Amino acid sequence: MSDTFDVRPAGPADTPLLASLRRAWVEEITEGPIDDSGFEERFDEWMLKEHEQRVTWLGYVDGEAAGMVNMLVFTRMPKPGQERSSRWGYLANFYVRREHRNSGLGTAMLTALTDHADDEGFVRVVLSPSDRSIPFYERGGFREAYDLMVRPQPTGRTQRRHSD
Template sequence: MTVVKVRRASAEDVPALATLRRAWTEEQNGEVVDPNFEARFAEWFATESGRRVAWIASVDDRPIGMLNLAVFTRMPRPGVEPNRWGYIANVFVLEAHRDSGVGRLLVEEAVTFARDEDLVRLVLSPSPRSVPFYERAGFATTDRLMMWTPKA
């Protein structure tokens, strides 16, 4: 029986997270030559780690999945304590380990964190394939968000 361990990632996990991010990109786009990627990833992680929490899933100490959550604090207003909310992003599980509960374990960690930290909501932008997965995890589709994108 394969034992999956999920834990909060730290700075020591940056190489593993970068490897998973590269695997995700290459799964979608084929091999990408970018010799500076790992250094850019480490710089990004160092800059973002103050407002992000990442989790890493592993089997036999080999990284097989990840999730990161950005925490946003609303602007204070008189008489009301500012609340915080989270954005789940970059959920990825290596293909050989998909559909085995790894993604569920990662999302459960993020939801537990949100409850423990009193976040008022978690949001995400799912791929069409992942919508049923997130629905099973308790997320609901909403049409309350709007999005701006630059015109080409």
Template sequence: MTIRRAGAPDVPALAEMRHEWTVEWSDGETVDDPDYRARFAAWFAAEPGRLWWVAQDGPATVGMLNMVVFTRMPRPGRPVSRWGYIANVFVRPKYRDAGAGRELLDAAIAYARDEDFARLVLSPSERSVPFYRRAGFGPADNLLRWEG
């Protein structure tokens, strides 16, 4: 398994995994959306503050993770700091429970440490909570949420 930063050449594989994620979470229901891949590519290009990692088994892309990076507003007497929001973690079923997800998460955490991020946050599915807890994530009791 190889973990690496992803970029524009990976867009087709990322779009395909996002499609697989959607089908899996909708209990196998497929959606006919002929413009999806073009919309995904345009969205990817418009998200320069989002970092991507992929897991590869040989030439096959088998997992993905992205992180949105936020730069905090400067404060007098303090250096500018950043934080990250981890999103859209997906590993193809055949590769689950074999370390790919943890390696993707470890790569994002290492980046955040190297860049001296103030924090990393995420919004886990109920099923993924144990996975993130094992990696050291805990409740974010100091956040509020608005749902419009």
């Protein structure tokens, strides 16, 4: 029998699930457990501060949480004569557990996110892809951008690059 996917917006009660996915992602990169008993509390505090301007989705396989993604919503400065400020989104923290990758869950989650952006009339969604994920995002309607600028951290102050 094939796996059943489900993609749902995350609510406040899902914070521990999101923290466990974040931990799984980082421990996948470090290839081992990280001894940091304060992480879950810091994650909680971060979610409390962030949730007003961030929409988060969880992806489930056969009822088990297997992935997450979120979109930080930028609301432009109000303009006189314009009832509602336009908005755009930054896609972040896209992760599907390794054992569930390449089965379409990520695509289902990306569709939920871009459908939301379209329904809300977002003028764009931006992201910073890894090389490996570029074809995935291209299939989801993203293209290379030449109309944004980036100022990297000055040389000499470079820290280890983390996933966003």
